[in-house]
Every structure is written in C-alpha cells, then in structure tokens.
Amino acid sequence: MNRKILTIVILIVLISFSTCQAGISYTEGKQSYFTKEEISKTKNPLLNLKLNLLMKLSKLPSLSACIIKDDEVVWSNGFGFYDLENKKKATDNTIYLICSITKSITATALLQLYDQGLFDLDDDVNNYLSFSLRNPNHPDDPITFRMLLAHQSSINSNVYCNATGQYYIGDYEIPSYPYPWLMDYLTPNGSLYSPEVWTGDKPGEKMHYSGIGYCLCGYLIELISGQKYKDYCKDHIFEPLQMYNTSFNLSDLNLDNVAIHYTINNSGLITTYDSHEHFTLLPYPGGGLRSSVSDLSHFLIAHMNNGVYKGLRLLNESTVNEMHKVQYYNDEVNYRYGTDFQYGFGWLIRNRPFIKDLSGHTGAYELGARTKMLYRPSKNTGIIYFTNTLPKGRQFYIWEYVIEKVLFRYAEKL
Numbered sequence: 081m082n083r084k085i086l087t088i089v090i091l092i093v094l095i096s097f098s099t100c101q102a103g104i105s106y107t108e109g110k111q112s113y114f115t116k117e118e119i120s121k122t123k124n125p126l127l128n129l130k131l132n133l134l135m136k137l138s139k140l141p142s143l144s145a146c147i148i149k150d151d152e153v154v155w156s157n158g159f160g161f162y163d164l165e166n167k168k169k170a171t172d173n174t175i176y177l178i179c180s181i182t183k184s185i186t187a188t189a190l191l192q193l194y195d196q197g198l199f200d201l202d203d204d205v206n207n208y209l210s211f212s213l214r215n216p217n218h219p220d221d222p223i224t225f226r227m228l229l230a231h232q233s234s235i236n237s238n239v240y241c242n243a244t245g246q247y248y249i250g251d252y253e254i255p256s257y258p259y260p261w262l263m264d265y266l267t268p269n270g271s272l273y274s275p276e277v278w279t280g281d282k283p284g285e286k287m288h289y290s291g292i293g294y295c296l297c298g299y300l301i302e303l304i305s306g307q308k309y310k311d312y313c314k315d316h317i318f319e320p321l322q323m324y325n326t327s328f329n330l331s332d333l334n335l336d337n338v339a340i341h342y343t344i345n346n347s348g349l350i351t352t353y354d355s356h357e358h359f360t361l362l363p364y365p366g367g368g369l370r371s372s373v374s375d376l377s378h379f380l381i382a383h384m385n386n387g388v389y390k391g392l393r394l395l396n397e398s399t400v401n402e403m404h405k406v407q408y409y410n411d412e413v414n415y416r417y418g419t420d421f422q423y424g425f426g427w428l429i430r431n432r433p434f435i436k437d438l439s440g441h442t443g444a445y446e447l448g449a450r451t452k453m454l455y456r457p458s459k460n461t462g463i464i465y466f467t468n469t470l471p472k473g474r475q476f477y478i479w480e481y482v483i484e485k486v487l488f489r490y491a492e493k494l
Contacts, residue, residue: 127490128157131483135159138471138479141342141350142170145465145483146373147491148455151385153377154494162339162468164350172374175325175338176466177361178451179443182369185379186297187229187426188395189313191403193304194225195396201226205296208303211263213296215278223283225300228293229425230407234283235266235290236276249357251330257362258299258309265292287408287423291366294426298365309365320392321378326371328364338370339468341448350469359447367443373464376453380440380462384455403427404439404457435484444470454484461491 135143141164146156158170194201199208204222206212213223215234227233254261264270266277279288298309305312310328318326327333338358342350361368382389383404386397395403403425422429430438440454440462448469455462465483 124155124490124494127155127486128159130486131157132159134479134483134486135467138483139344139350139469140467140471141469142174142339143465143467143483144170144172144174144176144373145463145487146172146377147487147494148377148381148384148462148464149491149494150460151381151389153374155490156373156377164340164342168336170339173325173337173372174466175333175370175372176451176468177339177341177367177445177449178369178371178376178453178466179367179445179449180291181376181441181443181451181453182365182367183294183426184383184441184453185313185317185369185426186294186301186309186365187403188379188383189301189309189317190225190229190297191395191399191425192316193301195399198304199225201229201402205300208300209296210259210303211267213266215283216268216275217278217280218282221283226407226425227283228297228300230423231287231289231293232284232408233288233290233293233296234279234281234285235288235293235296236279237288237290248360248362250360252360254362258295258302262292262295262299266296289423291363294366295363301365313369317379317394318375321375321382321389321394323371323375323378326369326375328360328368328370330358330360330370333370337372339466341445342469343446343448344469344471361445367445373466376464377462380453380455380464384457384460384462404429435481435488446470450480452480452484456488459488459492461488463487463491 131143131145140160142158142160142162144158146153148154156172158172158174160170162168162170162174193199202224205225205228206222215221215223218234223233261272265272267273279286281288301309301312307315314327317323325333325337330338335358344350378389382392382394383400387393387395387400404427405424406422406429407425408423426441427439428441437456437458438454439457440452442453443449443451450467450470451465453464463484465487
C-alpha cells in the first residue's frame, strides 16, 4: 500500500478510536509529583497503547504527555526512552528542552512587572533600556513593549547574522550577555551587527517571529526588576508554582532525568549531537528553558484559570486576557503553514484540522526537540507533550495532528 495512503488510514482509525472509554492505569515504575487523587485518574490503557504506537510510527525516541481538565491533571505518562543507549524510560517527570514555549514564561514574567505598574505596554522601550533601540530603516518610530511581546518590533525572524553562536556545551555563560551583547547585535555600530537584523517594515506594521526580540524582553525584566532574568523566573514563577524540576541552568537539574537530544539523518537512523553532552542556548529567554510535563502543567493550569494556580495568583485576570488576545494575524505565516497563526503576548491562538479553538505555545529545535503546550478555552481542557527529536517532512506533521486529536478527545472524555 502507498505509504501516504497507509498514513491517512491509520490517522482515521486512531481518531475514530479516541472516543473509547477509559480503562486501567499504567503508572508502575515511574515517580510522579501529582497527588494520589490525580494519579488515580490516569486509568486508560487504550490511550497508553495508542500513544505508544504513535510514538513509534512517528519515529520518536520518547514522548512524555499529560492531559489537564479544569484545574487539575487527569492523565499523564511517558513512552519510549529519553536515553536510548542507556534504556532510560520516559515518564511525566522526564526533563526536556521546551524551546519556544519559553516565550510564554518570559511574557508572563514581564507582564508581572506590568501588573505592578512599572511600565505601560505602549511605552517606548528606550525609556528603560541602557542603549537606544531603533530600526535604522525607520529611526523615528519607537519600539514598544507591546511590539516586542507580539513580534511586531520589526526585528527579523530568528536571523543570527554575526552572532558568536547559538548554543554551548554545559552551563556556559557569556560575560557580555545580555549587555552589551544585545547592543552590539542590534545597533549599526555594534561589533555583531548586520543589516539583516532588521526588516524594512515599520515597527508595529507586520509580525516577524523573533527570538532576539524575546531576549530583549528578558533584558528588560532585568532592568525593571533589578534581578537577573533567570533568578526572577525562579523566584516569581517556578518556585511559587512548585516547578522544582524547571530551570535554565543544567546545574540546577538532575542530569540523569534530562532527555538526550536526537536527530534523524538521511538514512532514517537516529543519531546524537556532541556525544550526549547537554547544551545551553544563547538566546535563552526565547527558547532555553528545560522542564517536565508535570512541572509545566502547573503553569498552564494558571493560564487556563485566569492567572490562578491552587489559590496563587500569577497574573491579574485582565492581564491574562490581554496576553491571550490576538495582537496580530500573520497572513504570510498562515500561507506557509496552511493554518491560522495568530499571536498574543508570548501566546499562540490558532485553529488546526480537526481541532479548533487552540491556545498556548509550541516549540522546536533542530538539535532534537519538539514541544507543545495547548488548551481549548471553550472546553477548558489542555494538553502538554514533549519529544526529544525533530523529525523532518510533512508526514510527521500528520502524526502531530493525530497525537493532539487523540489527547484532546480523551481530555473531553475523562
């Protein structure tokens, strides 16, 4: 049978199976930070079977996932091996690089300072930065907090030009980062500058998805709060939300639980980079956080519940609503990906085939990571899943649709 036809047939079968009822639990052999009441709700052998099959069909070394309904986790599990050579089985506590989901964390941190009245969303960021930030093509147009958060600053999309590198082995720190590194990268007289850093569009005119824009958000957090960005996130997000296995620093984590990254070569074989050594991303406020689905569920629950997690208020309700509100609709991205791509503040709003009304964020990294944190406001159900590779090709995106569809259908049944 033609491979494409086989894929479509399996897709249809799996989606049709997703309406089945729940069964027994599979939790043996894994540690969980969920309560006993939550663990008792993970009973679903058919869901486990389907996700294990999907993991293998999409050639993922491992898959960790959870389902959230209202304000609690109702199912979680891990599949495959996050370390193939040492046969380490994935669980809901396996730690992955979450890539661009980090932008949701960064936006939340900056908006906490907004809630304190320390700046206005439409303020010129030059009133707060230690250098002058302007698009050289439009030197009279200010760049605002709103523009940075919504990727409308006119900084080009993830172009790293003359940057010294995107990742380093271990907990490498660049003494000049974020300042004067960002100034050298973004201003015409800077040692790292290239004209390709900026687009020809005026600030606020068009969306250009930019990791460097979020590095600026991280730097603004430092300048306004008086704390290092990483410390601020730990003190005001991770610790309050009991996200104890979440950090930008490898030294804060149990490396035995951190997923190895894999890539797929032209022969279809899974290979590794850098002999299993873990790495640090330079633009970490835009994509360098590591976490588990167990930990990140606390963050998503807070956003699903208007800024509150277990009685703790993370953001004001009005701020959460603004963060989740469409600030820009990108026709170009919509054309490229064949799906609605709308953006708030560090927050995606989109529709996908078979699944409407999606909100949250996704992430991907070429060295081996694919991550999703999504919820459906109309159903108040959410899903998170992490993998430790980034398969190429249209067929993988079909499997992604199936995984999301299966998880959301079960979320509505549990």
